[in-house]
Each structure stands twice: as structure tokens, then as C-alpha cells.
Amino acid sequence: MYDRVVVILTRKEFLGLLNERIHYLDGAYGTEFFRSGFKGVIEILNIENKEMVYSLQKAYVEAGVDFLLTNTFSANRLKLETLKVNYDLRDINYNAVKIAKMAAANKNVYILGDISSTGHFIKPFGEISFNEAYDVFKEQSEILLNAGVDGFIIETISDLKELKAAILAIRDLDDDIPIIAHMTFNKNGVSVTGTSVEIFVTLLNDLDVDVIGTNCTLAPEELVPVFKKISEYSKKPVSVEPNAGKPRLQRDGSVIYKVSRERFAICMEDFIEMGSNIIGGCCGTSPDHIKFMIEFLGKVKSKKRNILLKEFVSSRTKIKSTEPFLIIGEKINASGKKNFQRKIREKNTEKIVELAITQEQEGAHVLDVNLGIEKLLESSHFTTVINELDKVSSLPLSLDIQQYEFMEEALKEYVGRPIINSSTCKTEQLDKAIYLLKRYGGILILLTMKDKIPKTAKERAEIAKNAIKYLEKNGINKERVFVDPLVLPIGAKKDPYVTIEAINILSRSGINTSIGLSNLSFGMPNREALNSAFLALCINEGLSAAILNTSERSTMNVIFGSLMLKGIEITEKKKFFENPI
Amino acid sequence: MYDRVVVILTRKEFLGLLNERIHYLDGAYGTEFFRSGFKGVIEILNIENKEMVYSLQKAYVEAGVDFLLTNTFSANRLKLETLKVNYDLRDINYNAVKIAKMAAANKNVYILGDISSTGHFIKPFGEISFNEAYDVFKEQSEILLNAGVDGFIIETISDLKELKAAILAIRDLDDDIPIIAHMTFNKNGVSVTGTSVEIFVTLLNDLDVDVIGTNCTLAPEELVPVFKKISEYSKKPVSVEPNAGKPRLQRDGSVIYKVSRERFAICMEDFIEMGSNIIGGCCGTSPDHIKFMIEFLGKVKSKKRNILLKEFVSSRTKIKSTEPFLIIGEKINASGKKNFQRKIREKNTEKIVELAITQEQEGAHVLDVNLGIEKLLESSHFTTVINELDKVSSLPLSLDIQQYEFMEEALKEYVGRPIINSSTCKTEQLDKAIYLLKRYGGILILLTMKDKIPKTAKERAEIAKNAIKYLEKNGINKERVFVDPLVLPIGAKKDPYVTIEAINILSRSGINTSIGLSNLSFGMPNREALNSAFLALCINEGLSAAILNTSERSTMNVIFGSLMLKGIEITEKKKFFENPI
Ligand SMILES: [Zn+2]
Ligand SMILES: [Zn+2]
Ligand SMILES: [Zn+2]
Structure with a gap:
């Protein structure tokens, strides 16, 4: 069990911040590194090219973000194995926190340990057990916690079961660390594992997390209907990080994202209207997108939401109101x-x-x-x-x-x-x-x-x-x-x-x-x-x-x-x- | 419409009598006349041999009966037609009352006009209509009433519809004349037209008659279960006239009835136990049976009955408690x-x-x-x-x-x-x-x-x-x-x-x-x-x-x-x- 030495941000304080005004997350890491020519597993940069990570994060800090994510998206044991990364898991995650802290130095910016999928489905769809996934997440989270993150964001997860394992793993380590939990959906509001936004949110209302949100896969306009449901069903603060549109492969093999910073910022207004408490960007968004958006939208107070008071029961794929x-x-x-x-x-x-x-x-x-x-x-x-x-x-x-x-x-x-x-x-x-x-x-x-x-x-x-x-x-x-x-x-x-x-x-x-x-x-x-x-x-x-x-x-x-x-x-x-x- | 000149017995007075003690009816007419050698339609005797009728009735009066029946069992137009009797219906019925009155002279004996079946089923089982049957009964009853009967007994009827026609016919002539209404059942308590004792009694409880009972067909022991139901279901006074057992044809062609006067009297005790208010004899019973019975049983008070308080609905053949x-x-x-x-x-x-x-x-x-x-x-x-x-x-x-x-x-x-x-x-x-x-x-x-x-x-x-x-x-x-x-x-x-x-x-x-x-x-x-x-x-x-x-x-x-x-x-x-x- 992790013992927090210095309490930087309690959950209560964290929610207090969200209550004051909208908070901003950073933008993409992978697509930014790839744009600058890097090819490979970006978490390796935490060891091989700290400067590169630092520069991007510094740019995000200067763009005005409130939360900086650690460069640890794939930095769990299973995913790194699949990616054939031989560096020590501990070093990758530890360094990530240290680099982020450096980038955020002297600014009012909090560091969120970034957690995402193991890349394996949990049984019955995949081969790993719930407990194995849980252990993998716990291992990574414990390093991040020890390195001093202020909170966690679990993102780009399409399997509710995996999300649950990640949440429990973190929460079992620390019952007072803020957690933002995101799931990723298709345009129809259903994840690839068949879980709808409603199923996700109504369970997450119960689970011991602080913010419920969604990120990736969809461009801002596409994410609107998905986020609308999160906004309606969530009894907790809500967050969103859209992509900058779909990636397009160029002739030279590089990828571009079609949504400009202006368009991105304008689109993001919709999420503010829907009462989002935390806003950021996912794949394709650059420090430029984030900077422009923050300037455009401002650090305003979140709008009040009309929260549905009904209760639901659900399975992975089916949900029913109790009424x-x-x-x-x-x-x-x-x-x-x-x-x-x-x-x-x-x-x-x-x-x-x-x-x-x-x-x-x-x-x-x-x-x-x-x-x-x-x-x-x-x-x-x-x-x-x-x-x-x-x-x-x-x-x-x-x-x-x-x-x-x-x-x-x-x-x-x-x-x-x-x-x-x-x-x-x-x-x-x-x-x-x-x-x-x-x-x-x-x-x-x-x-x-x-x-x-x-x-x-x-x-x-x-x-x-x-x-x-x-x-x-x-x-x-x-x-x-x-x-x-x-x-x-x-x-x-x-x-x-x-x-x-x-x-x-x-x-x-x-x-x-x-x-x-x-x-x-x-x-x-x-x-x-x-x-x-x-x-x-x-x-x-x-x-x-x-x-x-x-x-x-x-x-x-x-x-x-x-x-x-x-x-x-x-x-x-x-x-x-x-x-x- | 008949106008009663001298009111001899109102319904209230009649019920008052029954309330005092058991009352006795006479015994058989037909079987008695046949025993003495007469062959033919016995109602003809009212014209051809008044003395013979008078003698039998006198014997019943001397036996101690309270009610003497007129010798008019078959004296309705339809039945007399079937029997090819050419005498005037009016004379037959009028004489019957006069003979009975003579026989009862100076005794405390009331005369009941005796009414029975037309011998035809009413539609749908037979050819005559309800109104035709009603008219036939009305015609006969009016003569009997005009001749001065004290009440009516409708007996040996196996069709509830015919019984209803007879009751309505009499009641439409005089709403204050006592009516005793009997139906005849097989051993199983069901009439030949499929009507059970319960159906009969629960309808008669509603109809405007004074006494509900049964007669004929069965010997006293056989009549016990039938009468038991009458006793249970009837909300009105009850009456019974069993046969003296089954008729047996002798070698000389004459008929004898097997129940002796002693046995008959002893059997009749059962009906007193069941609360019968009126008792008499049907086919095979002689003045001797009746005299012995009255002496044996005495003119005692009727026993109280436990009357079922349920309500029923019924058709001709089916009955259902409303509960x-x-x-x-x-x-x-x-x-x-x-x-x-x-x-x-x-x-x-x-x-x-x-x-x-x-x-x-x-x-x-x-x-x-x-x-x-x-x-x-x-x-x-x-x-x-x-x-x-x-x-x-x-x-x-x-x-x-x-x-x-x-x-x-x-x-x-x-x-x-x-x-x-x-x-x-x-x-x-x-x-x-x-x-x-x-x-x-x-x-x-x-x-x-x-x-x-x-x-x-x-x-x-x-x-x-x-x-x-x-x-x-x-x-x-x-x-x-x-x-x-x-x-x-x-x-x-x-x-x-x-x-x-x-x-x-x-x-x-x-x-x-x-x-x-x-x-x-x-x-x-x-x-x-x-x-x-x-x-x-x-x-x-x-x-x-x-x-x-x-x-x-x-x-x-x-x-x-x-x-x-x-x-x-x-x-x-x-x-x-x-x-x-
Ligand atoms: Zn993404
Ligand atoms: Zn008889
Ligand atoms: Zn008889």
C-alpha cells in the first residue's frame, strides 16, 4: 500500500477547484511527437529523450492548462510487453512524473498520472483475468503515486470492466486521490465492447471516482451527443477531451488532423454549454489548439447541469430504468x-x-x-x-x-x-x-x-x-x-x-x-x-x-x-x- | 278475474295455521278408486259417481286430515282432451269442489284445489307455449276458485316451467289465496326435465307461493334425501307427500303398493324431524295409511329448520351459488x-x-x-x-x-x-x-x-x-x-x-x-x-x-x-x- 507523504490535493480540494471554474487539461502527446518526426513508443522518451517530453509539456503549461498529464498512457506492464519495450516500468513512470513536475514548476498546474488500457481484453472477451488487470494497474499507479502525482486520469478505455479494474486499483492504493475516469465511445454512443454511455455513467456514479468523462476517437461535433448523455446522467463533475477530427494519412506517411485550432475552440463551446467541468484535447490537438481554446473560452465558471434523477440497473450492454x-x-x-x-x-x-x-x-x-x-x-x-x-x-x-x-x-x-x-x-x-x-x-x-x-x-x-x-x-x-x-x-x-x-x-x-x-x-x-x-x-x-x-x-x-x-x-x-x- | 265472495282463509291466516302445528293432507285418489275396481279417468266420477268420490273424501276427513284435495288432478282442458273426456271442464271442477265441501262439512277441514300437469311439455321441449299452459291453468283455477276452494296445491309436476305457469295463473286470479307448490323428482333429486331440487326451491323462494314441497314417484325412504334439500333450501314452510312405495302389478291385473300403514307412519317421522309443515300421502296411500299416520305422529308443532342463507342463480338444469x-x-x-x-x-x-x-x-x-x-x-x-x-x-x-x-x-x-x-x-x-x-x-x-x-x-x-x-x-x-x-x-x-x-x-x-x-x-x-x-x-x-x-x-x-x-x-x-x- 502506498503512503502519501505530502498531501498536495485532497479530493475535497479538487472538487472545490472544479466548483470555482472550468479547468483545462492538456492536448495530445503521441500525435505531437509523431508530427515532430518521432516514430515508436512515446513512453520511451521518458528515458531516451526527456527534453522532448519536457518541451511539449512546457508548451502545454504555457498554453494555460490546469492539469498536466504524465506521459504514461501505455506505461503499464502488459502494454509495454506488447510494444516490446525493455525499459523498466518503474523508471518510465517515475521519470514521467518528474518531467511533468519540472514542466509545471512554479505554475499552478497539477499533475495527473495518465492511465490507459493494457491492450488486452479481460475475460470473457480476452484472456486476462480481472485480477490480473487490476494488478497491472495497481503496479503502475503505485509508481505514479510514489512519484507524486496529484491525481489520476484513466482514459481511452473502451471496456467498462477494464475501467473498473483501473479505478479499484488506484482507489485501493489511496482513498483520497482524485480520479477522473473516461471511456471512449463510437459515434452511436456505444463502446466497442457494447457498453453505452448511459451504462458507463450510471455505474460510474456509484464507483469511487471524482469526475466522469469521455475522450478520443471522435471529433468535437461527433462527441456532442455522447457528452450530452454524460452531462445528463452524471451526478459528478464531467470532463471531455475530443480529438482534433479524424487522422488522415498524408503521402509522405505522416498523419494530419483536420480540425483547426479555431474550429476546435468554437466547437468546445458546446461542451461548456453542456456544463463540462474539465476540458482538454485528445489525438491531434497541439499546444496551439489548447492555448487558443483556453484564451477563447476563458477560465469561466461551469454551467449548471440538469441531472437525471432516475436510477438504473445495467449489464455490460443493457440498461433499464428502475421506473x-x-x-x-x-x-x-x-x-x-x-x-x-x-x-x-x-x-x-x-x-x-x-x-x-x-x-x-x-x-x-x-x-x-x-x-x-x-x-x-x-x-x-x-x-x-x-x-x-x-x-x-x-x-x-x-x-x-x-x-x-x-x-x-x-x-x-x-x-x-x-x-x-x-x-x-x-x-x-x-x-x-x-x-x-x-x-x-x-x-x-x-x-x-x-x-x-x-x-x-x-x-x-x-x-x-x-x-x-x-x-x-x-x-x-x-x-x-x-x-x-x-x-x-x-x-x-x-x-x-x-x-x-x-x-x-x-x-x-x-x-x-x-x-x-x-x-x-x-x-x-x-x-x-x-x-x-x-x-x-x-x-x-x-x-x-x-x-x-x-x-x-x-x-x-x-x-x-x-x-x-x-x-x-x-x-x-x-x-x-x-x-x- | 275471479272475485272472492267470502274470504275463508287468507294467506296470512294459512301461514298462521302452519305456525301452530303440522297439518295433514289426504292420501291417494286414483289408486284408491282403482283398488275398488274402477277403471278410467277418475275425474269423470265427479259427474258419473259423486258418491264414490264423496265416500273416499269422507274417509279422509274421518282419518283426521286438515286439507282435503279436490278430485281435479287431471281436470285441465289439455289433459282431459288427451284422456278423451267429453264432460264439461267446468262441471268436473265445480262438482269436485262441491263434493269435497260436502265431505268436509262441519269439520275443520280446508279444501285445496288440486292442479297438476297438462300432460304436455312447454316449448322448447314440447309443442305448447308458456302462455297456452298459463291459460289452461288459469281456466281450471278460476272454476275452482269460483266454486270456493280455500287454497291450491300444484302437484306431481316435473317441469319447472309448467309449475311457473300454474303458479302465475293462480296468483293472477287471486293474490291472497294460499298456494302449495310441489315438484316431483327422481331418486337422484333431479326431475325428468333435468331440474334439481335446489333449482326448484331457490326459484320457489322468490315466486309468490306459500309452501314449497314434493310429492309422488318416491317411497318415503327414497324421498328423504330429496326432502332434506327442500328443508335446507326453502325459506318458506315445506310439505311432502310420498307414495306408499312402488306400484306392483298383480296376476289379476290390479296394482298393489308395498308400504304398509305402519311402515309408512314410521317413515314419515323423518319428515317431521326435517321440519315438514304439511304431510300427506300420494299414490298407494289409503285413508287407512293417513288415519294411522295422523294418530301415530299427532298434530304436533313443526320442528325448526336450519335454512341455508346463500343465494343462487340457476337455469333449468344448472345452479350456482352467488358466493x-x-x-x-x-x-x-x-x-x-x-x-x-x-x-x-x-x-x-x-x-x-x-x-x-x-x-x-x-x-x-x-x-x-x-x-x-x-x-x-x-x-x-x-x-x-x-x-x-x-x-x-x-x-x-x-x-x-x-x-x-x-x-x-x-x-x-x-x-x-x-x-x-x-x-x-x-x-x-x-x-x-x-x-x-x-x-x-x-x-x-x-x-x-x-x-x-x-x-x-x-x-x-x-x-x-x-x-x-x-x-x-x-x-x-x-x-x-x-x-x-x-x-x-x-x-x-x-x-x-x-x-x-x-x-x-x-x-x-x-x-x-x-x-x-x-x-x-x-x-x-x-x-x-x-x-x-x-x-x-x-x-x-x-x-x-x-x-x-x-x-x-x-x-x-x-x-x-x-x-x-x-x-x-x-x-x-x-x-x-x-x-x-
Ligand atoms: Zn486520443
Ligand atoms: Zn302420486
Ligand atoms: Zn298424489
């Missing part, structure tokens, strides 16, 4: 099913994938995953299932996992904003949930119980309200919590009306609720009839989500109808009834 | 359907019959019948539909008829206890409804409106409560009323919660409610979803019935589930989900 109602498919549940359990132990995920596809067709928004028999499993069983579902672009998951260690491994592996299912209201469990929610993001299902289930609705609501107070005190907003007021089998205990009353009390307090619907009819004949009738009453009282059997057409119909009664139009209404099994 | 929930199929409705209307005008009932069968398979309890386009129809269109449905043993009907005249013709023709759909709360409409309900029986759907639909739930409930008070004051118990608090299309007026609140208020006052469910989703997409969700809320508030689309599996499921939630077991649950279309 007006979240349908969580219950079928991936091996509890009590011998054959299913055997397949899971053998890491045969065929059935799970099949159930994922079926439930999506039936109209599920989220898939609950409960592997049962946890005592007989290892964490690799969970990560396998998560990766296999990720491969088929599954819906967002509700990770229905009992053991804390398995839950954490699953959350590490998971790409998107999941549901963490579940925690009781016991303080020790809440503490663990808080840790997981802060670290990995997601929404929590909170059971209205400690060791025992309270009998009355008032007691259940009360216990949940207190737990939510505790969560809010610890930085988890109540919007991230869905309270499950517990449905018991009607055969055993006839208290369905207790659950309904609890939903009523909680809803009136603006608290989201979710139930495990099918529990009601456990062991009863015609479960669909009972489930659908009960669900109508629950939704009428304000229920926000349910884990249920999406094959029950009546139940699905009742969801649609109950919301219609409340005057809520369902845009996905077709899903509710056009895909009955 | 816990009445599913009324909506599909026989020609409103707005050109093709359907054309077929109805052509009296082509194919489609109606098909819809009746389908809806029954889908789990309907009752079929709503709305022919639409009433301005283009005659009453024969309504009677045709009712008879065609009767032919296929349809479910009970909800007669959804606008014009009062058509409603009355339909009610005349209908066999069973229907739903009269509907009346508003306007006094003039209520008066008409009261007339129909008293005369033909049935359950009323009462709309919570006069000229306009009140906007609030409280107003709707209030208007209905006042109407029910008025109905009760006029002899229609609130159990016979289902209040419809009016469901409006959600598209037009978004007041579904007004309806739900009205159901709540009415239910808490112990008032039955019914809605036209599909009206809610008129013109909306996915009507099933909306209907099912809304119905769950309504049943939760206590809704007792709904006119709905039984093809909507979600809606049917929700009914079952909603009742299950309330802890109500549905015995017919299979119907709810095993017959989806």
Missing part, C-alpha cells in the same frame, strides 16, 4: 433442484444461458441469479456464470448470493450496475453492504428483518427506515435501496396483508420496495392465480419491483395493467404480452 | 356487431349457442345476454334465444334487456332463477323491478345512478343504499340485489378508483356488488392486463360479481387468486385455469 417497475426474473435459481445444481458444480452454464434468454423474451428486466448449494461452490463458479451470461449480452443481474466472499468476487467480475441481493437490517450486514455498494456500485435489496421477521407491517417498515438512515449516513442514498418487506408462503403464515401494508407505509415515505413474489404461493396449486392477484394489490400500494416468474402471463399482464391504472404508460408494453411462453 | 364470486360471461352481446345483429334478427341462434358453450368451458357461472338493437326486435326474438339456450342446458342467464316488455316476456319464458340486468335507482324503474322480481324471481343488478352517474363514490353508494331500503320495504331482500357502482372507460374518465371506493363502502354495508369489468378498458390496448389488474383491486375491496370476458386468462386467474388471498377456497378452481381458450 416505473422492475421485473426481476426468478428462474436462474438452483435451490432444491438437483440436476441444475449438478450442472452448476460442473460449470455447465447451458441451462443458465437458456433461462436468461427465455426470461428476456418473456419481458424480464433483470435476472436474479441464485446458484444455491453455496457450500459446495467456489468463487470461480460465480465468476464463470457471470462471464457466460456477459458473453450472451444478458440482462442486468440481481446477484442473489449468500456468502459475502462470493458476493464480492461476483461484483468484481460483473460489468454494469447490478442488484445486490440482499442484506438484512443488522448493522454488521449493513456495513458489509455499504462497503460493496461503494466499491462496486449497484442497488441493494434490503430485507425488513434482523434475526427475526417482525410480525407487523409497522415494525417491518420501521426497521427498514432505520437501516436506510444508517445507509444514508454512510453515503448510500435511499434511491439505491429497494426494501423487501418479505412475502411469506400463504399456506404457512397468512400474512400477505402485512406485506401489502408495509409496502404502503414504505411507499408513502418515498422508499422503493421489492418483493420475492412467488414465495407467496409456495406449495399451492395454481400459483399464477395467487401471484397475479397479490401483485396487483402490491403495485396498487406502490411496489417498485418484484422477483417473479416471467412465464406467468397473468402476472406479467397484471404488472402492465396495474401501472396503466395508475396512469403510467409503459413504453415496453409489448414485452409484457407479446412473448408468452 | 364467493359470480363470473358472468359477457360475450353474448350484439351491441355494435352488425353480423351478430343480423343473425339475431333472423333468429339464427347458432352463434349464441356456441358462445354459451365456450364461455361455460372457460369458467363462466352465468351468461349475460344482450341482443342489442332492441328497437328492431320483437319479444319472440328474446324467447327464441332463451329457449335455444335452454335446449343446450346452458348456464344461468343474466337478462341484459333494456325494454321492460321484452324483459317480462323473457322472464316468463326463462326457467330458473336469472339475473335481471338492470335497473337504475329511479323510483319508477325500481317499481317495475319489484314487480318483476316478485312475479318471476331472480336477482337484480342495480346501477348506482338515476338520470346521471354521480361523480363520487359516496354519492354512488348513498343512492344505492336508498334504493335498497325502498326495495326491502317492498319485499325484496338486499340479498337479491347486486349493486353495480359503474365502471367507466379509463380512456375517457379516469375514475376507476371511484368505483373501487364505492365497492368498499357498499361491501362494508353488507351489500353485494357487481361490475361490468370490460368497460374499463374500452378502446385501450391490452385490455386483459388492465381488466385483470383492476379486478384484483375490486375483489380485494369485496366485489361479489363481474360481467367479464372469460377468455381473458389473466382475469380468470386473478379471480381465483384474489379469493385465495382472502382465504376463500374455490371448489371449482379447475374451471378457472384448465380451460383457457
Whole structure:
């Protein structure tokens, strides 16, 4: 673990700066070095030609930037190996910080350690594991931190999973270092790995970073629609670094970028309009671009943004608002099913994938995953299932996992904003949930119980309200919590009306609720009839989500109808009834 | 119209007598005359051998009977024609009363005009019309009344429609003459026309008769289970006249009945236990049987009965408790359907019959019948539909008829206890409804409106409560009323919660409610979803019935589930989900 000797910039101070005015990042490094004739891996310059790096950075400092990036874009072990760089990783990164510091000397300029992709996809798309990527980022970040960076910028990353590994690596080293996290998107607002801007931002809102942004690939005009969504969805300050247009190969083999400094500066005004807090340039932008832009735009105060207050769940590729109602498919549940359990132990995920596809067709928004028999499993069983579902672009998951260690491994592996299912209201469990929610993001299902289930609705609501107070005190907003007021089998205990009353009390307090619907009819004949009738009453009282059997057409119909009664139009209404099994 | 000159026995006085103690009827006539060697139509004796009739009746009077029947069992025009009797109908009936009066002279014995079948089935099973049968009974009854009978007994009738014609005929002549109405059943408690004891009694509870009973066909032991149901279901005094066992043909061609007077008397104790108010003997019973029985049993007070308080709807062959929930199929409705209307005008009932069968398979309890386009129809269109449905043993009907005249013709023709759909709360409409309900029986759907639909739930409930008070004051118990608090299309007026609140208020006052469910989703997409969700809320508030689309599996499921939630077991649950279309 890195120990910061001199605290230069705390996260609070950093956010304080952004609150004062727009801050500027520098421009391109690679394209600038190439323009001046250099060919090769630019991080080598940190050792072979420090002067060249220093000159460019000095130019950026003189252009008026507030943040100078270290020349360490590719300076992680894996990437350097691919690039066949034999210099010591430590030297490259250490020198980069030192050069930047020199360039920034006596100016009010902060140094951001620049981190980007390892160049390898993480499993299931690539060969390296999440933990390997994490270690690679940690190794590089630790050097940068020790060398004295003021913060980090993670940029030009197109895989949300890799971004998550980088964020966790840095944050595990230092919980008070500012982090700017960027992802790179195609024109359609989707990354090459299928992750949309919305998925990226709604997860990053949870993760422990300070600024959310995007850079590279697109010219300013092309980046506008992408950044517009970041601006809408981000609950944190936002940043942007467009390219200076697409690179064009000239006859002599050199590359030029088509956007002039004037055009670049004018275009950048749009981002200021959208409330950007940090602005810089990516490939093709020169100190000239940056200087002109800063002079043109000025160090003005950032505009206020209208931030969307909705909550979302997501997988790598799919995102769903939790409103007006979240349908969580219950079928991936091996509890009590011998054959299913055997397949899971053998890491045969065929059935799970099949159930994922079926439930999506039936109209599920989220898939609950409960592997049962946890005592007989290892964490690799969970990560396998998560990766296999990720491969088929599954819906967002509700990770229905009992053991804390398995839950954490699953959350590490998971790409998107999941549901963490579940925690009781016991303080020790809440503490663990808080840790997981802060670290990995997601929404929590909170059971209205400690060791025992309270009998009355008032007691259940009360216990949940207190737990939510505790969560809010610890930085988890109540919007991230869905309270499950517990449905018991009607055969055993006839208290369905207790659950309904609890939903009523909680809803009136603006608290989201979710139930495990099918529990009601456990062991009863015609479960669909009972489930659908009960669900109508629950939704009428304000229920926000349910884990249920999406094959029950009546139940699905009742969801649609109950919301219609409340005057809520369902845009996905077709899903509710056009895909009955 | 007959004018009673001397009022001998009012209905109130008659019921007063029954309240004091058990009363006795006489025994057989035919079998007694045959035993003494007579062969032929026994009513001819009223003209050819008055002495023979007088002697038998005198013997019954001496045996201690309270009621002596006139020797007029077959003395209606149609039956006498069949029997090729040429004597004047008037003489036969008039003499019968005079002979009986002579036999009863100076004794405290009342004379009951004896009425039985015309020997012809009424349409649709036979050739004569309801009105023809009615006229035949009216003709005979008027003579008997003019001759001075104290009351009537209608007996040995196996067709409920014929019984209804006889009752209406007598009651239309005199609204204060006591009527005892009997039907005859097979051992299984079902008449040869398919009407069960329960169907018979639950309609007779409504019709304007004073005593409900059964006679003939079965020996006392066999009649016990049949009479047990009469005793349970009848809200009026009950009577019974068993045979003296089955007739056996002897070698000489004469017939004997196997139950001895001792055995008969002992068996009759069972009927006293079951609370019979009137007891007598049918075929095979002699003055000796009756005398021994009266001496053995004594003129004791009748036992109290436990009367079932449930309400039922029925067709000729099918009966359904209105509890816990009445599913009324909506599909026989020609409103707005050109093709359907054309077929109805052509009296082509194919489609109606098909819809009746389908809806029954889908789990309907009752079929709503709305022919639409009433301005283009005659009453024969309504009677045709009712008879065609009767032919296929349809479910009970909800007669959804606008014009009062058509409603009355339909009610005349209908066999069973229907739903009269509907009346508003306007006094003039209520008066008409009261007339129909008293005369033909049935359950009323009462709309919570006069000229306009009140906007609030409280107003709707209030208007209905006042109407029910008025109905009760006029002899229609609130159990016979289902209040419809009016469901409006959600598209037009978004007041579904007004309806739900009205159901709540009415239910808490112990008032039955019914809605036209599909009206809610008129013109909306996915009507099933909306209907099912809304119905769950309504049943939760206590809704007792709904006119709905039984093809909507979600809606049917929700009914079952909603009742299950309330802890109500549905015995017919299979119907709810095993017959989806
Ligand atoms: Zn770039
Ligand atoms: Zn008989
Ligand atoms: Zn008889």
C-alpha cells in the first residue's frame, strides 16, 4: 500500500477547484511527437529523450492548462510487453512524473498520472483475468503515486470492466486521490465492447471516482451527443477531451488532423454549454489548439447541469430504468433442484444461458441469479456464470448470493450496475453492504428483518427506515435501496396483508420496495392465480419491483395493467404480452 | 278475474295455521278408486259417481286430515282432451269442489284445489307455449276458485316451467289465496326435465307461493334425501307427500303398493324431524295409511329448520351459488356487431349457442345476454334465444334487456332463477323491478345512478343504499340485489378508483356488488392486463360479481387468486385455469 507523504490535493480540494471554474487539461502527446518526426513508443522518451517530453509539456503549461498529464498512457506492464519495450516500468513512470513536475514548476498546474488500457481484453472477451488487470494497474499507479502525482486520469478505455479494474486499483492504493475516469465511445454512443454511455455513467456514479468523462476517437461535433448523455446522467463533475477530427494519412506517411485550432475552440463551446467541468484535447490537438481554446473560452465558471434523477440497473450492454417497475426474473435459481445444481458444480452454464434468454423474451428486466448449494461452490463458479451470461449480452443481474466472499468476487467480475441481493437490517450486514455498494456500485435489496421477521407491517417498515438512515449516513442514498418487506408462503403464515401494508407505509415515505413474489404461493396449486392477484394489490400500494416468474402471463399482464391504472404508460408494453411462453 | 265472495282463509291466516302445528293432507285418489275396481279417468266420477268420490273424501276427513284435495288432478282442458273426456271442464271442477265441501262439512277441514300437469311439455321441449299452459291453468283455477276452494296445491309436476305457469295463473286470479307448490323428482333429486331440487326451491323462494314441497314417484325412504334439500333450501314452510312405495302389478291385473300403514307412519317421522309443515300421502296411500299416520305422529308443532342463507342463480338444469364470486360471461352481446345483429334478427341462434358453450368451458357461472338493437326486435326474438339456450342446458342467464316488455316476456319464458340486468335507482324503474322480481324471481343488478352517474363514490353508494331500503320495504331482500357502482372507460374518465371506493363502502354495508369489468378498458390496448389488474383491486375491496370476458386468462386467474388471498377456497378452481381458450 502506498503512503502519501505530502498531501498536495485532497479530493475535497479538487472538487472545490472544479466548483470555482472550468479547468483545462492538456492536448495530445503521441500525435505531437509523431508530427515532430518521432516514430515508436512515446513512453520511451521518458528515458531516451526527456527534453522532448519536457518541451511539449512546457508548451502545454504555457498554453494555460490546469492539469498536466504524465506521459504514461501505455506505461503499464502488459502494454509495454506488447510494444516490446525493455525499459523498466518503474523508471518510465517515475521519470514521467518528474518531467511533468519540472514542466509545471512554479505554475499552478497539477499533475495527473495518465492511465490507459493494457491492450488486452479481460475475460470473457480476452484472456486476462480481472485480477490480473487490476494488478497491472495497481503496479503502475503505485509508481505514479510514489512519484507524486496529484491525481489520476484513466482514459481511452473502451471496456467498462477494464475501467473498473483501473479505478479499484488506484482507489485501493489511496482513498483520497482524485480520479477522473473516461471511456471512449463510437459515434452511436456505444463502446466497442457494447457498453453505452448511459451504462458507463450510471455505474460510474456509484464507483469511487471524482469526475466522469469521455475522450478520443471522435471529433468535437461527433462527441456532442455522447457528452450530452454524460452531462445528463452524471451526478459528478464531467470532463471531455475530443480529438482534433479524424487522422488522415498524408503521402509522405505522416498523419494530419483536420480540425483547426479555431474550429476546435468554437466547437468546445458546446461542451461548456453542456456544463463540462474539465476540458482538454485528445489525438491531434497541439499546444496551439489548447492555448487558443483556453484564451477563447476563458477560465469561466461551469454551467449548471440538469441531472437525471432516475436510477438504473445495467449489464455490460443493457440498461433499464428502475421506473416505473422492475421485473426481476426468478428462474436462474438452483435451490432444491438437483440436476441444475449438478450442472452448476460442473460449470455447465447451458441451462443458465437458456433461462436468461427465455426470461428476456418473456419481458424480464433483470435476472436474479441464485446458484444455491453455496457450500459446495467456489468463487470461480460465480465468476464463470457471470462471464457466460456477459458473453450472451444478458440482462442486468440481481446477484442473489449468500456468502459475502462470493458476493464480492461476483461484483468484481460483473460489468454494469447490478442488484445486490440482499442484506438484512443488522448493522454488521449493513456495513458489509455499504462497503460493496461503494466499491462496486449497484442497488441493494434490503430485507425488513434482523434475526427475526417482525410480525407487523409497522415494525417491518420501521426497521427498514432505520437501516436506510444508517445507509444514508454512510453515503448510500435511499434511491439505491429497494426494501423487501418479505412475502411469506400463504399456506404457512397468512400474512400477505402485512406485506401489502408495509409496502404502503414504505411507499408513502418515498422508499422503493421489492418483493420475492412467488414465495407467496409456495406449495399451492395454481400459483399464477395467487401471484397475479397479490401483485396487483402490491403495485396498487406502490411496489417498485418484484422477483417473479416471467412465464406467468397473468402476472406479467397484471404488472402492465396495474401501472396503466395508475396512469403510467409503459413504453415496453409489448414485452409484457407479446412473448408468452 | 275471479272475485272472492267470502274470504275463508287468507294467506296470512294459512301461514298462521302452519305456525301452530303440522297439518295433514289426504292420501291417494286414483289408486284408491282403482283398488275398488274402477277403471278410467277418475275425474269423470265427479259427474258419473259423486258418491264414490264423496265416500273416499269422507274417509279422509274421518282419518283426521286438515286439507282435503279436490278430485281435479287431471281436470285441465289439455289433459282431459288427451284422456278423451267429453264432460264439461267446468262441471268436473265445480262438482269436485262441491263434493269435497260436502265431505268436509262441519269439520275443520280446508279444501285445496288440486292442479297438476297438462300432460304436455312447454316449448322448447314440447309443442305448447308458456302462455297456452298459463291459460289452461288459469281456466281450471278460476272454476275452482269460483266454486270456493280455500287454497291450491300444484302437484306431481316435473317441469319447472309448467309449475311457473300454474303458479302465475293462480296468483293472477287471486293474490291472497294460499298456494302449495310441489315438484316431483327422481331418486337422484333431479326431475325428468333435468331440474334439481335446489333449482326448484331457490326459484320457489322468490315466486309468490306459500309452501314449497314434493310429492309422488318416491317411497318415503327414497324421498328423504330429496326432502332434506327442500328443508335446507326453502325459506318458506315445506310439505311432502310420498307414495306408499312402488306400484306392483298383480296376476289379476290390479296394482298393489308395498308400504304398509305402519311402515309408512314410521317413515314419515323423518319428515317431521326435517321440519315438514304439511304431510300427506300420494299414490298407494289409503285413508287407512293417513288415519294411522295422523294418530301415530299427532298434530304436533313443526320442528325448526336450519335454512341455508346463500343465494343462487340457476337455469333449468344448472345452479350456482352467488358466493364467493359470480363470473358472468359477457360475450353474448350484439351491441355494435352488425353480423351478430343480423343473425339475431333472423333468429339464427347458432352463434349464441356456441358462445354459451365456450364461455361455460372457460369458467363462466352465468351468461349475460344482450341482443342489442332492441328497437328492431320483437319479444319472440328474446324467447327464441332463451329457449335455444335452454335446449343446450346452458348456464344461468343474466337478462341484459333494456325494454321492460321484452324483459317480462323473457322472464316468463326463462326457467330458473336469472339475473335481471338492470335497473337504475329511479323510483319508477325500481317499481317495475319489484314487480318483476316478485312475479318471476331472480336477482337484480342495480346501477348506482338515476338520470346521471354521480361523480363520487359516496354519492354512488348513498343512492344505492336508498334504493335498497325502498326495495326491502317492498319485499325484496338486499340479498337479491347486486349493486353495480359503474365502471367507466379509463380512456375517457379516469375514475376507476371511484368505483373501487364505492365497492368498499357498499361491501362494508353488507351489500353485494357487481361490475361490468370490460368497460374499463374500452378502446385501450391490452385490455386483459388492465381488466385483470383492476379486478384484483375490486375483489380485494369485496366485489361479489363481474360481467367479464372469460377468455381473458389473466382475469380468470386473478379471480381465483384474489379469493385465495382472502382465504376463500374455490371448489371449482379447475374451471378457472384448465380451460383457457
Ligand atoms: Zn486520443
Ligand atoms: Zn302420486
Ligand atoms: Zn298424489
